[in-house]
Amino acid sequence: MIWRMGLGLLVVVLIGVGWRGLGGDQRDLVARQNQPLSARHLLAGTDATGYARAVSPRPFTFPQDHAAHPDYRHEWWYLTGNLQDAQGRRYGYQFTLFRYALQPAETGGESAWRTRQIYMGHLAVTDVASGRFHSFQRFARGALGLAGTGIDPLRIWLEDWELGAENEASPWRVRAAEGEFAIDLALTPTKPIVLQGESGLSRKGSEPGNASYYYSLPRLATRGRITLGGEPLAVAGLSWLDREWGTSVLGSKVAGWDWFALQLDDGRDLMLYHLRRTDGTLDAHSAGVLVDAGGNAVALALRPESLAVTRTWVSPRTGIEYPAGWRLHLPEHGLDLIVQPLVAAQEWNQAVRYWEGAVAVRGGSGTGGMTGSGYAELTGYAKND
Numbered sequence: 001m002i003w004r005m006g007l008g009l010l011v012v013v014l015i016g017v018g019w020r021g022l023g024g025d026q027r028d029l030v031a032r033q034n035q036p037l038s039a040r041h042l043l044a045g046t047d048a049t050g051y052a053r054a055v056s057p058r059p060f061t062f063p064q065d066h067a068a069h070p071d072y073r074h075e076w077w078y079l080t081g082n083l084q085d086a087q088g089r090r091y092g093y094q095f096t097l098f099r100y101a102l103q104p105a106e107t108g109g110e111s112a113w114r115t116r117q118i119y120m121g122h123l124a125v126t127d128v129a130s131g132r133f134h135s136f137q138r139f140a141r142g143a144l145g146l147a148g149t150g151i152d153p154l155r156i157w158l159e160d161w162e163l164g165a166e167n168e169a170s171p172w173r174v175r176a177a178e179g180e181f182a183i184d185l186a187l188t189p190t191k192p193i194v195l196q197g198e199s200g201l202s203r204k205g206s207e208p209g210n211a212s213y214y215y216s217l218p219r220l221a222t223r224g225r226i227t228l229g230g231e232p233l234a235v236a237g238l239s240w241l242d243r244e245w246g247t248s249v250l251g252s253k254v255a256g257w258d259w260f261a262l263q264l265d266d267g268r269d270l271m272l273y274h275l276r277r278t279d280g281t282l283d284a285h286s287a288g289v290l291v292d293a294g295g296n297a298v299a300l301a302l303r304p305e306s307l308a309v310t311r312t313w314v315s316p317r318t319g320i321e322y323p324a325g326w327r328l329h330l331p332e333h334g335l336d337l338i339v340q341p342l343v344a345a346q347e348w349n350q351a352v353r354y355w356e357g358a359v360a361v362r363g364g365s366g367t368g369g370m371t372g373s374g375y376a377e378l379t380g381y382a383k384n385d
Contacts, residue, residue, distance in 0.1 A: 048209070052072050053246070057201045063165075070099075074247070202287070218291050286302045359373065
């Protein structure tokens with residue numbers, strides 16, 4: 001999602017306190033950061049001097065654009081998906097690698113540890129039957145092979161967490177493990193790449209450069225294995241990959257966002273995000289796209305009535321009240337959908353605080369009822385955000 005830059009900007013805080021690969025004293029300082037950071041605070045007022053900026057549409061070249069763009073401040077590779085095992089039990093997963101540049105250019109120094117790039121990884125698995133949400137995070141320097149990207153073959157990695165493909169004709173592969181939990185999945189695109197916004201330029205605000213380059217692989221046929229509590233499970237389903245890079249910051253009048261990536265059983269895919277202003281109104285730069293079964297995409301015109309909250313959930317850990325049900329109304333596309341979390345408790349409350357989880361879709365359209373699945377992301381709901 002376009003504003004996941006807030007999560008990547010967490011690393012600003014880590015410049016002075018360390019990350020994976022630093023000494024024990026510095027890692028201890030990180031461990032003592034017991035107050036999660038809000039994505040909104042991480043986006044406010046960052047100096048973009050010296051970094052490349054997204055100011056106009058550009059040609060995209062693959063596989064090169066699947067790899068890193070180090071002249072921009074931040075980028076991410078963001079996978080979410082809904083899976084089932086042979087018994088019909090349902091699971092959601094999220095796998096994200098973030099890259100963040102600490103400064104716009106390399107400086108002198110001969111240490112092999114020196115780098116201006118650091119990486120953060122997020123891994124989560126939702127076990128719907130048990131109602132449990134398992135989440136893990138990592139940090140690493142972009143040096144000494146700890147984290148980085150390459151295109152021959154395509155590989156994006158943070159230690160032994162990795163996403164990649166042998167060649168353009170082969171499926172993507174994602175592998176990550178943490179203790180008794182793991183994912184090992186093959187991802188086969190069934191639709192072409194979708195360039196979001198204006199031919200891949202996704203504007204975040206009215207100021208020049210307040211934008212990012214953004215594309216998606218909206219429907220990835222997924223097969224493989226997840227491991228929960230040490231138990232391996234064969235699974236299959238659908239995934240969604242978002243790719244984005246830029247140097248933008250969040251406008252001072254935006255309080256947070258609600259983002260959705262939905263895969264409907266009639267073959268259509270839907271992405272939209274509502275940017276919520278501090279006065280409660282919809283920001284004009286909210287946007288979305290509807291992709292038909294053949295891969296043709298059309299931009300969505302969002303209005304305040306396009307998305308309505310139908311219920312809420314209060315986190316017992318943080319006391320934050322999040323939306324926990326929505327009505328998505330897009331009559332010009334024949335869509336009137338109800339979206340609900342598969343599990344209410346899919347809240348991240350580690351170094352960064354946000355809600356991200358698997359959702360189910362049901363409702364009607366111009367051709368009758370339908371169902372679907374997807375993911376939602378929610379930020380800016382804490383009172384001190």
